[in-house]
Amino acid sequence: MANSQSMLAIFLPLSLGIAAFGSAIGLGKAVASAMDATARQPEASGKILVNMLLGCALIEALTIYAFVIVLLNIGKVS
């Protein structure tokens, strides 16, 4: 089954890259909006920071799920 193994070897890291790409766009948008909000209302920066970190953590979780799938399947590539 060398063929399926080489497919896995190519697409496992690639899947993580694709998931990270989507997360990166989401994180960029979230942080940009938080920066805008902080610039508009500097006195609310603490609350904005907490909410931004919470959103960032939830966006990141999607990449982590992809990472878990990669870790689960990486044993099949030897």
Add this chain to the structure above:
Amino acid sequence: MTTHSTPHVLNWVKLLSESLHGSPASEFLERWETAIFSFVVTALIAFFAVRISRNLKLVPGRAQAAAEQVVEAIDNLVCGIMGSRGRAYTPFVGSLFLYILITNLYGLIPLQNSSTGYLTTTAPLAIVVFFYVQGVSIAKNGPLGYLYHLAGNPKSVAEWIFVPLNFPLHVMGEFTKPISLMFRLYGNVMAGHILVAVFLQLGIEMMKPIHIPVGVPLHLPFLFLEILVGLIQAFVFALLSTVYIAIMLPHEEHDPKEAHA
């Protein structure tokens, strides 16, 4: 997942285990390396906590004032998310935060390691959060209310129709929460360790041709990055635990704004 191929920074447990090579003590040290560092950090926290909380004064000294600042900051964070009823959960969230923060920072001291870079430490932390959240929810909602909550609080007939679809989704969502918690912490700390180890090696290799035993400290900027990452990851872990507790509590006394967090 193979630990042999990944670069790592030396720590005193590994050094001791190598110098005792072949004896049963060496095997013991190798197997319990993360647990030893975990115990060291726990002992440090316990020592300072006990020392500061003995003879509390109305007018605090320096150490007591610092400790009060930390506790107040954590309390403000938890109460800011859950409202006044959040105070009951401050000890749990606060001990998670302090343990993870101090473990992360402790790993940056030379010859030390942080146990949060291993799944064997982060998985128990996430599992503790999982069971705590379910326990709190069952205690506050009652067993039937807990199931009703997992079914998505159906009210109208149309909502009851979708319960067979919603219920498995919510149950699965509960199980993915600890997985994302533990892999986030493990991934960030482990990646930081490998990054520092690679640049440390690079600095030593650079000086080898001219026979100088001291390396270039190329990893120095990454240590500052690691301080930042350790702080943020500890904060995110505590924040997410708070939010997980908050969304599993009954909604009645909630602010309407926060009801669907």
